[in-house]
Amino acid sequence: PLGGRWNFDHDNRKKYKGTPPVPPALSFARDVSALLAEITAAGVSGFGQIDATAFPWPANRDEALAQLAYFCQHLLSHFGEYQDALHSEQAFLFHSRLSFALNLKLISPAEVINAAVAQFQQQPAQISLAQIEGFVRQILGWREYVRGVYWKAMPEYSQLNQLDNHHPLPQMFWTGHTRMRCLHLALTQSLRHAYAHHIQRLMVIGNFALLSQRHPDAVDAWYLGVYIDAIEWVELPNTRGMSQYADGGLLASKPYVSSGSYINKMSNYCAGCAYQVKARTGDDACPFNSLYWRFLDDKKAHFAGNPRMAMMLKLLADLPADELAAIRARAGEIMADPDRF
Ligand SMILES: Cc1cc2nc3c(=O)[nH]c(=O)nc-3n(C[C@H](O)[C@H](O)[C@H](O)COP(=O)(O)OP(=O)(O)OC[C@H]3O[C@@H](n4cnc5c(N)ncnc54)[C@H](O)[C@@H]3O)c2cc1C
Ligand code: SF4
Known part of the structure; x- marks a missing residue:
């Protein structure tokens, strides 16, 4: 494998201490008030809070591509090292926020991986192997793997409770x-x-x-x-x-x-x-x-x-x-x- 190792997980466990600065999250700020009113009027109950005037997620193909480009240019260079970090002031850190676009099929996993790898090849001084390996592993490793498990093990999988746990969720x-x-x-x-x-x-x-x-x-x-x-x-x-x-x-x-x-x-x-x-x-x-x-x-x-x-x-x-x-x-x-x- 490139770099002589299959996995750079050991380089990808840094605690985030406030630097380097996290670029602001890209937002598409779409007004979905009318849609929310329609859902509410239909009696659908929900939970959590929503700012219906600024729905931030990519909701069409152009926006999904813009989200991918933003990630490659601004976030990928620190993705791997801080991928396991947790910070009270940073909800998104260097994560891509691409899962919604991927799962809606606005963009394909191969497209995402190819764009990230191309960025790594263009900027080897800024984007180390540990960053790109960590990112590719999330998609090619985890996402494809859980997809395989789902299709192999369902529908029985959804009934499993091997540790015999029974408490309800707390409020x-x-x-x-x-x-x-x-x-x-x-x-x-x-x-x-x-x-x-x-x-x-x-x-x-x-x-x-x-x-x-x-x-x-x-x-x-x-x-x-x-x-x-x-x-x-x-x-x-x-x-x-x-x-x-x-x-x-x-x-x-x-x-x-x-x-x-x-x-x-x-x-x-x-x-x-x-x-x-x-x-x-x-x-x-x-x-x-x-x-x-x-x-x-x-x-x-x-x-x-x-x-x-x-x-x-x-x-x-x-x-x-x-x-x-x-x-x-x-x-x-x-x-x-x-x-x-
Ligand atoms: C308990 C639990 C529940 C989860 N539920 C979902 C879910 O409903 N939908 C979902 O898309 N992901 C789920 N994940 C995986 C992961 O948390 C999200 O994909 C990720 O947080 C999405 O944010 P991101 O796009 O910024 O991801 P990044 O950190 O930027 O990762 C890049 C991409 O890798 C893929 N990826 C990373 N980890 C996984 C994983 N374990 N399984 C599948 N894909 C992965 C996603 O497509 C993600 O967009 C879950 C993880 C856990 C532990
Ligand atoms: S409950 Fe408090 S002390 Fe315990 S892990 Fe969470 S934040 Fe830390």
Whole structure:
């Protein structure tokens, strides 16, 4: 492969600390007030907020091409390195915001990849291999992969609940009201922009849903309702498979779960949070921490044969019994009523 490696993921895990500046998001600012009035008059209920005078997404082929050109010229040069970063002031960072145009077939995946690769070839000094590899992998790797999973595994896939999770979603998913700053930011952004990037969807919202053991049907329905790019073939394998591990590992080889430490490593969220990211027990302990250990403890039989989970299960086994009991008790309170937190 070009550069001698198949994957540059290790170069693509930088925390964003305010520089380089993020170019303003391209907006098409279309007035959709009449359409919104028609939908409202038809009695269709919805949630979230919309500025109907300035719908920002590309809605025709020319706009989709303009969005692609803007990404290639202004955002691609930092896409890879910050693709996993989370930042309280930056909803979009260097992400392309092309998923809506792609899923509506205003533009094709091959077109997007070819344009990005051409930009990389024209500007090798500005766009490193790690940036373009990270971007191509999202489309050629992830998007095509989840498409294959959907067509191979449906319709049974939509019924899977291998981890046997049953809690409903808490109200905060419709209001954004919670003292957990990471969740508050990711949820309010989703409700306002119908957009969150993949780490917000996976490692903040999805992580919380899985750790607190929500029913995958409820999680699927929420993701399908909230995001501008949500079309079932691409939403469902991401949500039920990658994020909720409800397929028992068909799509991903281990569950994407983490304690607060991963969120702290990749974001500036924890610094301003009401909770202490390093604490596992006590009233001000980060809820992700107790939920994480309780999740592993509850599901350890399921993960026993998984080599990628072996280290985590060993750490779990080494926890003193009284500490584990305290962790379980606090996690139980959070699971029963997340909106109190
Ligand atoms: C729980 C969960 C639910 C998701 N639901 C959807 C969904 O309903 N629709 C959707 O298009 N994407 C979904 N994704 C994938 C990803 O989050 C979005 O494609 C991405 O955030 C869209 O923003 P962007 O165009 O700025 O992406 P960028 O970060 O700029 O990535 C470029 C493109 O790569 C593709 N891509 C990246 N990751 C994935 C992926 N995991 N699966 C498929 N395509 C990917 C998208 O087409 C995207 O436009 C989901 C991810 C998770 C973890
Ligand atoms: S401390 Fe915990 S709840 Fe607060 S932002 Fe960090 S990870 Fe989220």
